[in-house]
Amino acid sequence: MKKKEYNKRMHDDFYQMYLEEMGNIPPCTRDEQERLLKEAAEGRKEAKKRLVEGNLRTALEYAREYDGRGVLITDLVQEANMALMMAVEEFSAMENGRLAFDSFTGRKIREALTAAVEEQQSACQTGEELAARVNVLQKVSQALAGELGREATVEELADKMKMSVEEIKGIMKMAMDAMSMNAETMDLEALAEVEGIEITEDEAAEDYDYEE
Numbered sequence: 001m002k003k004k005e006y007n008k009r010m011h012d013d014f015y016q017m018y019l020e021e022m023g024n025i026p027p028c029t030r031d032e033q034e035r036l037l038k039e040a041a042e043g044r045k046e047a048k049k050r051l052v053e054g055n056l057r058t059a060l061e062y063a064r065e066y067d068g069r070g071v072l073i074t075d076l077v078q079e080a081n082m083a084l085m086m087a088v089e090e091f092s093a094m095e096n097g098r099l100a101f102d103s104f105t106g107r108k109i110r111e112a113l114t115a116a117v118e119e120q121q122s123a124c125q126t127g128e129e130l131a132a133r134v135n136v137l138q139k140v141s142q143a144l145a146g147e148l149g150r151e152a153t154v155e156e157l158a159d160k161m162k163m164s165v166e167e168i169k170g171i172m173k174m175a176m177d178a179m180s181m182n183a184e185t186m187d188l189e190a191l192a193e194v195e196g197i198e199i200t201e202d203e204a205a206e207d208y209d210y211e212e
Contacts, residue, residue: 011074018077028054037101040092051088052081058102059084059109066113070120076113083112133171137161 028036033054039047059080067073087108091101140160144152158165 011072015074015077018074022056022060025053025056027057033101037092040088043092048088048092052085055084055088055105056081058105062106062109062113066117069117070124071116076116079112079116080109083109130171137168137171 028051033051036047036051036054040051060077063073063076063080066076071079084105087105090108091099091104137157141152141157144156144160148156152160154165154168158168161168
């Protein structure tokens with residue numbers, strides 16, 4: 001089984017376990033919530049905890065609305081729950097006579113989920129751009145090796161690609177950073193095939209050894 005498929009199955013299993021646990025947590029009734037809000041405003045931790053627990057199903061419904069947008073449902077649930085906890089804390093500490101608790105928490109949860117989706121989309125775009133740069137670098141390196149009869153230096157690669165040496169090294173560093181973060185969306189295997197560049201484990205030497 002591929003690692004990506006394994007991770008997805010594991011997330012699915014956790015999600016099912018979470019749903020089962022949710023079945024044991026009763027949601028807040030309207031009267032209970034009003035009472036808890038008053039107690040939470042007085043700083044009672046147990047009231048805040050129950051407010052969070054009693055609204056987990058609402059957070060789950062918001063998370064489900066964002067499912068299918070590139071973020072795993074388990075991550076969406078986690079983002080929604082964190083936003084709910086922060087919303088309870090914030091609402092309890094403010095003059096909330098003009099605000100409805102449900103509207104306030106709903107807005108906070110949606111903001112968190114939207115940010116999570118946008119961050120993931122940005123990461124995917126960055127990964128695609130990086131993979132494209134690595135692929136171009138690979139092709140240029142292979143072409144130069146054919147022309148020169150030897151492996152090209154970093155300086156020669158930079159000159160051919162109309163880039164600075166620092167920019168070429170920057171592509172390498174971004175690729176290494178991405179691999180260290182285990183970015184599954186990036187096709188970085190091409191990096192290891194770029195002629196003239198040997199990636200080492202020694203980050204103290206700028207993460208790379210360049211064969212001149």
